[in-house]
Amino acid sequence: MKRFTSIVSAAFAVVIAAAYVVIPAQPVSAQSSAALSIVPKKNYVIEPGKSVKDKLTIRNLDNQKTLDLTLRVVDFTFTDDGGTPKLFLAEDAPQTTWSLKPFLTIPKNVKIPPKESKTVDMSVAIPAGHGAGSYYSAIVYSSGAPDGGNVGLNASGVTLVFANIPGKVNEDLKLEKFGAYNVTKKEYTFIATEEPQDIAYTLKNNGNVTEAPVGSITLNGWFGSPITISNVNPNESLALIGQSRTYTTCIKLKEAEVDFNGQKTKSTKCTSPGLFPGYYSAKLDLFYGQNGNRTQEIIGSASFWYLPWWFIILMIFIIAILAYVIWRVYSWVRIKLYGPQYKKRSSRRR
Amino acid sequence: MQHKLFRFHALAHPLHHMGMVDLLALVLAMVIFVAPVSALRFQERSLYMNSTVPGETTSYTVSFRYMSPVAVGSVDMLFCVDPIPYHPCVTPPGLDVSNAVLSGQSGETGYTANIQSANHIVLTRIPSVITATDPSSYKFDNIVNPTDTTTSFSIRLRSHASTDATGPQIDFGSVKGQVTQGIVIETQVPPMLIFCVAEQVNDNCDGTNNNYYTDMGQLDPDSTLTAQSQMAVGTNASGGFAITANGTPPAAGTNVIDSPTAPTESTPGANQFGINLVANNSPTVGNDPEGIWTNAVTSPDYGVPNRYKFVSGDVVAYSPNVSLMKKFTVSYILNSRSDIRPGVYSTTITYIASGRF
Secondary structure, rough: OHHHHHHHHHHHHHHEEEEEEOOOOOOOOOOOEEEEEEEEEEEEEOOOOOEEEEEEEEEEEOOOOOEEEEEEEEEEEEOOOOOEEEEOOOEEEEEEEOOHHHHHHOOOEEEEOOOOOEEEEEEEOOOOOOOOOOEEEEEEEEEOOOOOOEEEEEEEEEEEEEEEOOOOOOEEEEEEEEEEOOOOEEEEEEOOOOOOOEEEEEEOOOOOOOOOOEHHHHHHEEEOOEEEOOOOOOOOOEEOOOEEEEEEEEOOEEEEEEEOEEEEEEEEEEEOOOOOOEEEEEEEEEEEOOOEEEOOEEEEEEEEOOHHHHHHHHHHHHHHHHHHHHHHHHHHHHHHHHHHHHHHHHHOOO | OHHHHHHHHHHHHHHHHHHHHHHHHHHHHHHOOOOOOOOOOOEEEEEEOOOOOOOOOOEEEEEEOOOOEEEEEEEEEEOOOOOOOOOOOOOOOOOOOOOOEEEEEEEOOEEEEEEEEOOOOEEEEEEOOOOOOOEEEEEEEEEEEOOOOOOOOEEEEEEEEEOOOOEEEEEEEEEEEEOOOOOOOOOOOOOOEEEEEOOOEOOOOOOOOOEEEEEEOOOOOOOOOEEEEEEEEEOOOOEEEEEEEEEEOOOEEEEEOOOOOOOEEOOOOOOOEEEEEEOEEOEEEOOOOOOOOOEEEHHHHHHOOOOOEEOOOOOEEEOOEEEEEEEEEEEEEEEEEOOOOOOOOOOEEEEEEEEEO
């Protein structure tokens, strides 16, 4: 009995000792590849009672492991005033009013050998009599989770799926903000010490349909000719239902053709518009409206100052010189008007 | 000299006041009496395309409400990419209205269609005063849809008293339309989103070390456990991409090592799990993003050296536009208190790459 007690005590001590450390993970069993290529977005217009049959092309980029994916449909909304989706990943997440889940059919699993691609069928079927509006959900492709380790890694890709059902819809965009925009700080600026490169406008979507407005911005400054931004939504970015979406647009755009995975792609980025310091006014003219619905127009105006530090210092210097010159002229005129006694009187007062 | 200045002042002072008053009166008169009559915008404007399939021949119905109760003899319809009337007109690629036929009209009627070119129609009639208070509609058959699905197009509308759409405009406005993908899509060359995650990945995701977990070692209140993983991402989609980090902080049963919700320095001796995507020296771990393409960036909260954070669902890296492949190194730090509950603390972080809308 004594021996048994000592064995149990020793074993217990070992367990306690082991428990106070993070136990190193065991080698992981074979896991799926986590290198994939997918379609990021799909857009459809589907009339009630009709369906769309499409293909999803998925590529396994790994040269050793099979890509073993689980596919599922989740709803999403907006994260903030940008274009990043907020996915409702929880299994018990409530269905959104704009969910495409009931209408979207995809396979549950896909296995793709190394360095190969596979095309899987998907379909969106809208029942007859369904109301007009925008519906959207996301297809999540999940690779398998690792079996061990303290920090396991998992890669998932997402395809956003949008479907517009044509008909009479409720469209209501309200202009909330408009002006020069600092992309890094994500804020509108009225006085900019660094040259503004972006103009932005924020629209609140109170309708039941996603919107992609088009239009132009005209920028007028004290110097130079007016600058016209003729396409203020070149990416056809959407304001989701209920979202306050901020659209940023470059005052001057630099376009470049780049090679992406063997395909020529046009890439754009903002570049210095060469603004002179001073006051600028901007005019916004936007149009939106779904097929068969009223084309609505939003007009806005804004202004901002571009005052770089060197310009502020120069202005202070010039104002100081002007003040000095005016004071000297004023003194000279007073002396001429009232005679040298004015100067003496002033001196006596002091 | 003094005398001259006094005389100049005496002469100029009343003139100065008179000049100001006169100038003010002149400006007011110009504003009130000489201001030009401005054209009004057509209201309740709409365009219905019977088919939105690119390149298909279909019918368009243009509707709008006239606003000025004056005689109108023509309506100018110019099809352009840009809706703004004073901008240069670029014809929507593929669009052709040269065979358009005016097949129906309601409201203000009596028009015939005078085709000017592949993107220009003038409706003409004997000038008569606008009486319709409801929107007027004009249906055109045999219009060939534009072919570019990536951009919308517009019809610039103007009404004129003349019968040939010349002279001053009366009302104006634009309607917007867009072709979309067809009902059945069999093949297309879509944008791509390329994404890979592992302990080590190649720049182009064409290879990884196939290791998807990290052992961080034994917790010690006097030191920080570190680890790193990599992910590469790129897209030719004009909307760019976003990567979110999803999961729970490391836990052993119900015991969780909490994560700071704001970027925080690593603090040995406190329970802390955090990540960032830049090179750090306290402790030394991680790398700055690799790749020449500047569109893809780390989120501000995860891009501060020696500051760590983890909130499930946060965007850790993104690009607002097309981005060639870029590689991010994720640094993990794990600190613990001396009285931490014993157990195997583990978590799985799922990195989700998505397109942007």
